[in-house]
Amino acid sequence: MAEHLIEGMVNALSSLPGIGRKSAYRISFHLLRQDPAVFNGFIQSLSEVKGRIRFCSRCGSYSEEEICDLCLSEKRDSHTVCVVEQPEDVFFIENTGEFKGRYHVLDGVISPLEGVGPQDLRIRELLNRIEPEDLKEVLVATNPTLEGDATADYLNHQLKNFNISVTRIAYGITVGGSIELADQYTLGRAIRSRLKL
DSSP states (O other): OHHHHHHHHHHHHHTSTTOOHHHHHHHHHHHHHSOHHHHHHHHHHHHHHHHHOEEOTTTOSEESSSSOHHHHOTTSEEEEEEEESSHHHHHHHHHHTOOOEEEEEOSSOOBGGGTBOGGGTTHHHHHHHHTTTTOOEEEEOOOSSHHHHHHHHHHHHHHTTSSOEEEEOOOOSOTTOOGGGSOHHHHHHHHHTOOOO
16 A cells, blocks of 8 residues: 555656656655655645746746746846746846846747647747837747757747847857767757857
């Protein structure tokens, strides 16, 4: 009986990204060893966060309010928007401290194999922001994958109808990496994304 319950816990944990079955077992046994008050506090904390977090009605990122702090901040460059695939990408870019504009979350990428087309993404919402917010630059920060590149190309095509600069994050060989270890696609993108010294 206990094995069945533990297996259910492992299955639930291993459904999380980055958690394999071995890690799920370790986490399960750790949680089972915890004091019930500590465990209940952990579950309550997760539940409270999940209940309070919503999506910003403007950019689509995580927020506690209707419009997130980044969209409301007057310290941000209101004429530049960074387009990302998912809300968590905003946090990763913010952690660099390099981008000072605002954001727009697409909620995915164009992927015909998975049945995701442009109409399934928040592209119309992006286009509707350009004139009211007087945007001057859209920085496309989709992942360097075939789907991410296809989405970037589609956005570039759609944004040509506006008097706006469209840029793409540069990518290629990892800092500290080596050319011999780079795959052909990454090396090719690094050459196409080369910068003038």
